[in-house]
Amino acid sequence: MLNLAGVQLESPLLLGTGKFASAAQLMAAVTASGTELVTLAMKRLDLQHQSDDILTPLQQLGVRLLPNTSGAKTASEAIFAAELAREALGTHWLKLEIHPDPRYLLPDPIETLQAAHELVKRGFVVLPYCPADPVLCKRLEEAGCAAVMPLGAPIGSNQGLQTLAMLEIIIEQATVPVIIDAGLGAPSHACQALELGASAVLVNTAIASAADPVAMATGFRLACQAGVHARRSGLAATSSQAHASSPLTHFLETL
Amino acid sequence: MTQGFYELWQQQSWEHQLLQSRSYSLAQVKQALGKTRLTLQDFQALISPAAEPLLPELAAKAQQRTRQRFGRTQQLFAPLYLSNLCANECSYCGFSMSQKVKRRVLTAEEIEKECLALRQSGIDQVLIVTGEHERKVGMSYFRQMLPLIRRHFSSLMLEVQPLSEAHYLELRQLGVDAVMVYQETYQQSAYQRYHLKGQKSDMSWRLGCPDRLGKAGIDKIGLGVLFGLADWRTDASFLAMHLLYLQQQYWQSRYSLSVPRIRPCSGGIEVPYPLSDKHLVQLVCAFRLLSPSLEISLSTRERAELRDQLVPIAITSSSAGSSTRPGGYAVDPEALEQFSIDDSRSPALYRQHLQQLGMAPVLKDWEPYLGR
Numbered sequence A: 001m002l003n004l005a006g007v008q009l010e011s012p013l014l015l016g017t018g019k020f021a022s023a024a025q026l027m028a029a030v031t032a033s034g035t036e037l038v039t040l041a042m043k044r045l046d047l048q049h050q051s052d053d054i055l056t057p058l059q060q061l062g063v064r065l066l067p068n069t070s071g072a073k074t075a076s077e078a079i080f081a082a083e084l085a086r087e088a089l090g091t092h093w094l095k096l097e098i099h100p101d102p103r104y105l106l107p108d109p110i111e112t113l114q115a116a117h118e119l120v121k122r123g124f125v126v127l128p129y130c131p132a133d134p135v136l137c138k139r140l141e142e143a144g145c146a147a148v149m150p151l152g153a154p155i156g157s158n159q160g161l162q163t164l165a166m167l168e169i170i171i172e173q174a175t176v177p178v179i180i181d182a183g184l185g186a187p188s189h190a191c192q193a194l195e196l197g198a199s200a201v202l203v204n205t206a207i208a209s210a211a212d213p214v215a216m217a218t219g220f221r222l223a224c225q226a227g228v229h230a231r232r233s234g235l236a237a238t239s240s241q242a243h244a245s246s247p248l249t250h251f252l253e254t255l
Numbered sequence B: 001m002t003q004g005f006y007e008l009w010q011q012q013s014w015e016h017q018l019l020q021s022r023s024y025s026l027a028q029v030k031q032a033l034g035k036t037r038l039t040l041q042d043f044q045a046l047i048s049p050a051a052e053p054l055l056p057e058l059a060a061k062a063q064q065r066t067r068q069r070f071g072r073t074q075q076l077f078a079p080l081y082l083s084n085l086c087a088n089e090c091s092y093c094g095f096s097m098s099q100k101v102k103r104r105v106l107t108a109e110e111i112e113k114e115c116l117a118l119r120q121s122g123i124d125q126v127l128i129v130t131g132e133h134e135r136k137v138g139m140s141y142f143r144q145m146l147p148l149i150r151r152h153f154s155s156l157m158l159e160v161q162p163l164s165e166a167h168y169l170e171l172r173q174l175g176v177d178a179v180m181v182y183q184e185t186y187q188q189s190a191y192q193r194y195h196l197k198g199q200k201s202d203m204s205w206r207l208g209c210p211d212r213l214g215k216a217g218i219d220k221i222g223l224g225v226l227f228g229l230a231d232w233r234t235d236a237s238f239l240a241m242h243l244l245y246l247q248q249q250y251w252q253s254r255y256s257l258s259v260p261r262i263r264p265c266s267g268g269i270e271v272p273y274p275l276s277d278k279h280l281v282q283l284v285c286a287f288r289l290l291s292p293s294l295e296i297s298l299s300t301r302e303r304a305e306l307r308d309q310l311v312p313i314a315i316t317s318s319s320a321g322s323s324t325r326p327g328g329y330a331v332d333p334e335a336l337e338q339f340s341i342d343d344s345r346s347p348a349l350y351r352q353h354l355q356q357l358g359m360a361p362v363l364k365d366w367e368p369y370l371g372r
Helices: A023-033 A055-061 A075-089 A109-121 A134-142 A164-173 A187-196 A213-233 A248-254 B005-010 B014-020 B026-033 B040-047 B049-070 B108-120 B139-150 B165-174 B188-194 B203-207 B209-215 B232-249 B277-290 B304-314 B347-356
Strands: A002-004 A007-009 A013-016 A037-041 A064-068 A093-096 A125-130 A179-181 A200-203 B073-081 B125-129 B155-159 B178-180 B195-197 B220-224 B254-258 B295-298 B317-319 B360-362
Touching: A013 A023, A013 A213, A023 A055, A023 A213, A037 A055, A064 A075, A075 A093, A075 A109, A093 A109, A109 A125, A109 A134, A125 A134, A134 A164, A164 A187, A187 A200, A187 A213, B005 B203, B005 B209, B005 B232, B014 B232, B026 B040, B026 B049, B040 B049, B040 B232, B040 B277, B049 B277, B049 B304, B073 B108, B073 B155, B073 B347, B108 B139, B125 B139, B139 B155, B139 B165, B155 B220, B165 B209, B178 B254, B188 B195, B188 B203, B203 B209, B209 B220, B209 B232, B220 B232, B232 B254, B232 B277, B277 B295, B277 B304, B295 B304, B347 B360
Parallel strands: A013 A037, A013 A200, A037 A064, A064 A093, A093 A125, A179 A200, B073 B125, B073 B317, B073 B360, B125 B155, B155 B178, B178 B220, B220 B254, B254 B295, B295 B317
Antiparallel strands: A002 A007
16 A cells, blocks of 8 residues: 555556557556556646647546656746646646756756755645655655655666665665656566565556557556565565575474 | 867868778677667668668667657657748759749738648647748847747747857747757768858858757757768768767757758759668668667658658657648648658648557647746
């Protein structure tokens, strides 16, 4: 169970809505993934001409919408997009994304922290996409963010948890949910993130660019379930030595 | 002080690049194909004659990269010609000053009509095009007209004469999101042979333009060569060099690439270095591998059969239902074109076709408040 700003979500899988071949394919993938929270870029919505083809079907599916500020290069642009989202979509939840680098789309830590302070002050539930930097994550938490969303690898790169050592520290220290966002390329990556103790994962490219997005969405749903069960149980300790499951010295106890 | 690309270009030899672009072995091509981060030499290997037998592998890899970065989507835009006045003499262009064509500059009222017609067809991103005439269609005209156009569309791209850094800063505030300045060719002797009069004959002013755009913080910078004017492999090598340089210098800008080939126009020249369909595909795929984030557009100059094949492999934006004359959508659909187009499908028909190809047409992906 994921608790975000007092809202309970059954599924630890969040979905991005870009890159799909059609609205119908996106809806099918959303349904197959079991997600209850999807993010969508404000810049993609055509609210002025009301000709958008994904907003209404998503609302009909009943999933919660998480507008994002993709395209913003500065704190002020992100804040503008946030206000627009709140007014147009009637939600004060926001995925804060500020990436001035269009090549790797890496989040700007300075502008993100600055925007987070301001948005929290304005009453938003802020979920910031951020570098896997433990200090920054604590600072975002102190700023009042409802979660932190560190990256596993560059967005869309499908490389998995390349920032593992930092993610472990972030998860250990966090007092808000940690959602691993960006870079998860396979269901096993999502499972690994949840096993580590992450509260949730956000996936887009791995599903949207898959040969069969619906099958891949199903794979992610199941992997997330596996990860949550494993986390609940706690993983067994690892060792460099072999440990026999039936020790050879067992007979001593019967003598 | 950092040197601009013009200074770097001056240190290069066209002949050296020409020889180099043909010198690669099959083994070097395979090596380049296996890499995730390509150098200029890897790019050259991929466009070399040695790479031709591996074109299917190159295309498969390019498609994979395109899908990963851009998904199964295609941005749609349309050109909006405001004027065909030109103070340049370019021997391949139908708008050249010596061409006996009816000249016109659209008024505010006419622009409004054109914008409404484009909006009606669903277009939300426009590429504003004028001939190059600084005195009559310069900053004062742009100051007056851009705000009128801006109201109608989510994204404005501009293809006009190269301007100064200060003017680009102002244009950015006026709502310009992208500026396309095509070099035409990087070979000095060919450049001078084709560009006979006017500001455009100053090659250094044009070559330095993307630097000025980067310094002014323009969000998207469009590069391109008019293929057919000089040896395509060498021009493509310089274009790649230019792109790599710009990506490093101006890391906050996006880059886009156009790959126009000379088409028949009323100026009518023989094409000295034709770029074949096969080589066009090879070139586009090699650019995709060199820069996975590069936006690549394909215009309606290309015929529908080729566009339908190449778009799903590596193209990220395409125009549809284009008119290449001022007033061509609503004001005066009979006027002379800058060049003839080959794919005349309407935006609605083209959208339908993209969906059949398994791609989502994207009409809007920007907001006017971004990038100011």
